[in-house]
Amino acid sequence: MPAPSPTLAELAARFALGLRGDGAVRVRGVATLARAGEGQLAFLANPRYRQDLAGTRAAAVVLAEADAADCPVPCLVAASPYAAFARIAALFETGPAPAPGVHASAVVADDARVDPGAHVGPFTSIGARCQVGAGAVIGPGCVIGDDCVVGPGCELLARVTLVTRVRLGARVRVHPGAVIGAEGFGLAMEAGQWLKVPQLGGVQIGDDCEVGANSCIDRGALDDTVLEQDVRLDNLVQVGHNVHIGAHTAMAGCVAVAGSARIGRYCLVGGGAGIAGHLSVCDRVTITAMSLVTASITEPGEYASAMAAQEARRFRRNAARFRQLDALARRMGAPPKD
Amino acid sequence: MPAPSPTLAELAARFALGLRGDGAVRVRGVATLARAGEGQLAFLANPRYRQDLAGTRAAAVVLAEADAADCPVPCLVAASPYAAFARIAALFETGPAPAPGVHASAVVADDARVDPGAHVGPFTSIGARCQVGAGAVIGPGCVIGDDCVVGPGCELLARVTLVTRVRLGARVRVHPGAVIGAEGFGLAMEAGQWLKVPQLGGVQIGDDCEVGANSCIDRGALDDTVLEQDVRLDNLVQVGHNVHIGAHTAMAGCVAVAGSARIGRYCLVGGGAGIAGHLSVCDRVTITAMSLVTASITEPGEYASAMAAQEARRFRRNAARFRQLDALARRMGAPPKD
């Protein structure tokens, strides 16, 4: 397949973008504003990088209407420059799709059904009663336990584990090391010893979801753990048993959601944030990085509890005051907090 | 094996529970109060779900004495409804145990001793001088390095790594992706470069412990890292080198314990909490989620440092004041903190 080299005019027509400047300019690749050179298309979406526009050596730039006048080279004008750039950049993703077929080393249960159009890589095992859909790619070193469904067009990149009773919809993308369907952390104390509570549920993951590298999604205790469609989880995210995450919600790296929490649609959870168990968060809630949600949230909006670092010597003096804040407030005549 | 369908009277007798209502009712499965239907047993342990009791369509409910009067269906009365339910639910866990034997693809060192009653799955390698006990199950894709012991009845579900010098007691359960016995993070700075400090110790894990998916327990630098019996770690937990964790302590997801910390027995550590290195926490300490322990704790009780999220605009105004809290306190006439 020869590398593509569309003209700006072709890109403008294909992606419904405005065109300023010479439409005959050809694009042979994509790069950042600061590094783009001959034949490369750059983009401007985050205002932090506006300073790089004037000096760019890109062949052309994708940007918003408001920035077009300051662009020293031809440009494509988009309502959402980042989305437009994503679509154009996808033209330049290289690499052939893995060929259909099951690698000779793979171990597939007799009663598993693998679509002839699916790819199963080396050192992968697939358990009893599993189904793998058309066009699915299961990379090297994956372990698919019993009673799992891998929908059409899914991609499990490498070393993914689906433990048991995991059902992935269509086009779900799971990055290396992720573990879906492990036993939830259900324990009861009895006579001074922990007793394991059986985890009899499964995991349902909707179409177009993405699960980051080394992330974990536990299976439900009785009902299933559920991700609705188009949920996006970054790396090292922990999702406890019986959690329900609404469609189009995105969680950055290292977020932890405790068991039986119910998160709405179109929520954004910043890196390292924590959400306690057995609570609800409504649609369109943003949680800032490293914040902790301990009670249900019923109003859309932004919520925070993590403070920003300051010089440590000053921080420690302030923190020492915090430890006596209630006493300080009482001394000021504030009513007791108890 | 036919599915079990005990009567309530049989369950009451077997697990020493009180019975209210028709003891001839048969139970064919378990479910939540809200979802249980014909033939299914539910339970009420967490008061958050008491509202589901009146409308339940369960065949019967396991609950505490105090809730029995409000139960619209037959019930089993337990001092600890959650523990009783755990024992009953275990009757309904399906799936045959993996058959004894070593998969043809597994690579086992000549001088490793694998009990004939143990199961070793495909694509698993077992190093020199290892021992695998009776009834142990080592799932697919595991790597067991040199000089490890997997005790009788252990279960390593899939893709578990025991790096080297890891000794698991009996019935230890390790979830996929966990890494036990990696080198501790021991570094010395010398002439502007990091110098690796050899990690010559191992890891000892007591009977009935559990290690969650993608959790990491480093081996000791000189002595061993130790988990006493019945320690329970959730997913994505980090345990540094030379940590010692007392029996029956449980840690929720994403907890991090730094090197050489010594944690007592019957402690509970909330998700995302951190414990600094080279300190001691006594028995029966609870650390709330995302809190940070920086000094030894010598009194049992509950400890916290993580604030709960509030509306971000208000939070930011409060956080701005925090950054000047010492100055504010001084202005009020409080003595200096320095």
Add this chain to the structure above:
Amino acid sequence: MPAPSPTLAELAARFALGLRGDGAVRVRGVATLARAGEGQLAFLANPRYRQDLAGTRAAAVVLAEADAADCPVPCLVAASPYAAFARIAALFETGPAPAPGVHASAVVADDARVDPGAHVGPFTSIGARCQVGAGAVIGPGCVIGDDCVVGPGCELLARVTLVTRVRLGARVRVHPGAVIGAEGFGLAMEAGQWLKVPQLGGVQIGDDCEVGANSCIDRGALDDTVLEQDVRLDNLVQVGHNVHIGAHTAMAGCVAVAGSARIGRYCLVGGGAGIAGHLSVCDRVTITAMSLVTASITEPGEYASAMAAQEARRFRRNAARFRQLDALARRMGAPPKD
């Protein structure tokens, strides 16, 4: 290879250390001050353990000049006792290096070049156009995707994934479960759906870096994600796409660095800390454990935002006051914060 048993005089000469006491004493192993016995060398570097010096039964101790007078046994005096001990302990690391050669079960692409002096373990796959240098060790269960370079003397212990376009310099050490080169978390919202932004860059990792167990380093969107030489990452660390980490920086377990952050040289980041995206941290900055950096840092020094746990009942009263801190400050006559 017989176990080494150097005399103190030999060690002093080899590592340029001072010697106090009988230089003919032989050392047959290393241990902690508290546990060392006959023939074992201990060390004293952390003042927390000075109390163990008087009663030590070690054959000898490595320590600083200031502690030499209190040492009841022969000692080796070092400017940096920890570094000196690290060098001596390395003499006692046991275990032969894995033999050169590719395991029969490994799957290596036809056009990959594996140095004959490299070791490739069982169940490992190596993709198209990869290069593996002399003396490199790739342990069991690794997945090396297309277009990767594993430099000379690298060690990938087990179950490591290099997804694609990852270039490791010389002597890079990657612990089990680590995932390097996964797609960055680049998403654009378009018409209510997430659109994946292609991640066309790679990852460059300099000489002598170390990546901990189950850590993740995403590949760049357009440019590469970069770790300069001698960067040391502990377990469960998350590094987002296009991050740049300067030489000799060390990050403890569970740190998360968001995309496009630029971290300087000789920085120290405490466990569980978070660094937001698209910012810069200058050289020689220390971030304390679980702190959150949300703005660029331009002055070397120590920075903090994480409070230490206190008794929960008192903490909750203080936290309740925090939630009204701005109002409290205004009541005191402080100017508005808005």
